[in-house]
Amino acid sequence: MKQNKVPKATLQRYPIYLKALRKLHHMGVERIMSRELGNFVDIESTTIRRDFSFIGSLGKQGYGYDVASLIEVFNGQLGVNFDEKLILVGAGNLGRALMNYNRWNHVVGEIVCAFDTDNDKIGSLSEVPVYHLRDLKQYLPEGCRIAILTVSGNAQETVDLLIESGIVGIVNFTHEHIQAPKGVIIRTVDVVSTIQELIFQVNNF
Amino acid sequence: MKQNKVPKATLQRYPIYLKALRKLHHMGVERIMSRELGNFVDIESTTIRRDFSFIGSLGKQGYGYDVASLIEVFNGQLGVNFDEKLILVGAGNLGRALMNYNRWNHVVGEIVCAFDTDNDKIGSLSEVPVYHLRDLKQYLPEGCRIAILTVSGNAQETVDLLIESGIVGIVNFTHEHIQAPKGVIIRTVDVVSTIQELIFQVNNF
DNA sequence: AAACATTTGTGATATGATGTACAAGGGTGA
DNA sequence: TCACCCTTGTACATCATATCACAAATGTTT
Known part of the structure; x- marks a missing residue:
């Protein structure tokens, strides 16, 4: 650079x-x-x-x-190695959709594994293993820096845990506002807010 | 204002x-x-x-x-009526996840119906009826202005059709770059690009 | 080989967004 | 009711980003 x-x-x-x-x-x-x-x-x-x-x-x-x-x-x-290891936190509807949406293979990397707190979700859904969040440290892939957050509750708490474990970038699909220390980058992708913004804009003209 | x-x-x-x-x-x-x-x-x-x-x-x-x-x-x-009528175009994995993720009820509005070109997807998945895209004009809800785009191909073509039918705001979940005339607002929510941007940023410090 | 036609890369400038400082005015308590 | 305190709303200053304009450098044509 x-x-x-x-x-x-x-x-x-x-x-x-x-x-x-x-x-x-x-x-x-x-x-x-x-x-x-x-x-x-x-x-x-x-x-x-x-x-x-x-x-x-x-x-x-x-x-x-x-x-x-x-x-x-x-x-x-810019450091795009095509095998960036990603983890998914929250294996609900959206999370599973993202797992199956493997458009990013050979483009950014792959979702190595997922985590959830719901025992029903633990196991192997669609090739990607799902572990319990309490075992994060055990299963967090070596060199993993980025997490995709699709939990339905306790977002901030979960984020704190992720950061503590070395995650430095989070794509937040939650409707929650989350805070993070300097050095950790949060990018919120909120469908609800996006739609609201569209409504504001189309009403503003 | x-x-x-x-x-x-x-x-x-x-x-x-x-x-x-x-x-x-x-x-x-x-x-x-x-x-x-x-x-x-x-x-x-x-x-x-x-x-x-x-x-x-x-x-x-x-x-x-x-x-x-x-x-x-x-x-x-700002014109948020809580019954903004939304349509979903593309009933694949992501589309279905968004249908089930009804977090926006009583916040922005609801997905009234969905459209797809794949006959296997036509019908009723999860309370939301799915019609064939060719019947868009017939089933497009009265006063609907905003579409959520989750198709896996022919994005631009689909967008043109939507605009022609009166849609003025599109949330684009596609990895495609799409173009639209002035007055129509496109907001692209691209997971792949978001992750890339995160990678660029974390590598830049 | 020389002149020309292009297009890059970048100072200078304009626009847009954010941050500072403070006057104006309502709320609160004696 | 009066005086004080607090927070808003905005003029002004600063910072960030986008645009303009053009010299420098390269490919192309004669």
Whole structure:
């Protein structure tokens, strides 16, 4: 990384670029210009160029960017190893749906195992073993940093336990607001709030 | 609405406030000050006061805000009727999980019906009827504005159809990037991208 | 090989969001 | 009723992000 001060806003766009580049690569596109990519993902070309510049000089003037090597750089420099080990905490409806939705294999990694407090859920659902949450420390995969939280209660308590066990990133699918110390990143994906926001926006025009 | 230029960032925080206020109300809290609310949701009190001020003068100096009437105002002014009619497009794993996850009843509204193109999925799964997508216009509920998209393919095509039928807000659970004309709001909730972003962030420190 | 046409990468600038400071005004208690 | 205390709402300052404009560098054409 050229500088270690990549803006938050930029960081949020990297996954979008990566997604688009993979698709373009799959479509057989070998080189692309910031303008084209911009049209593709609805982001100004100049924003794209600046975002890229935080990683380094990835393009060539008068030519554009090489798709394949750009993907390479993104993966390498940003630390996407395709076998990121993920755990799922909460094996209810949503949790099980996410287990089966294995779209992320070979893209980010895989859900190694799941945890729940309900004894009925312990066992093996759909290839992914489910352990009791009390055995977290025992079964937490080596090097696992990221947890997907889909519990239906005691969210904060569960989060505290996860952090204590070394988790540093949590995707929170709960409707609860949870707190975490600096250094731990929580990203809340709340369907209810998302829909509310949509309602606010469509009413605001 | 006092002004019709509510900043995007503010609009994104309204659901957070509403969520917190409901919880506080449920806990029996009758009045709250911006400082307290700020601690509760991890947002600076001054940001909260400014956000509120876009709607009007909702508080009293030296006193704070009345929780019940604040919720009232949010619901009313921002147009949350608790019976927003939602449709679900795509009745696969994730779609079915969302149908069963009826946490949004009496909070935003309800999923009235679902659509899919797979004949095996047509029928009644879990109280919510599933129709064939080709019958969208026939079964689209009166006044329905928002769709939840969980299809596994042909995302853009499906979105075009939805927009043509009058949908103005879409929660996109697909990994696809979709485009829409001005006036239609797309909010993408992509688990894969979210996890990637987390990886980028934790690697960046 | 030289001139031209492109497109990158980045200073400079504009826009948007957040944080500070405080005047204005309602609540509270004597 | 009066004086004090507290919290709101907002003008102003700061910080972050997006956009503009263009020099530098490369591919392409003649």
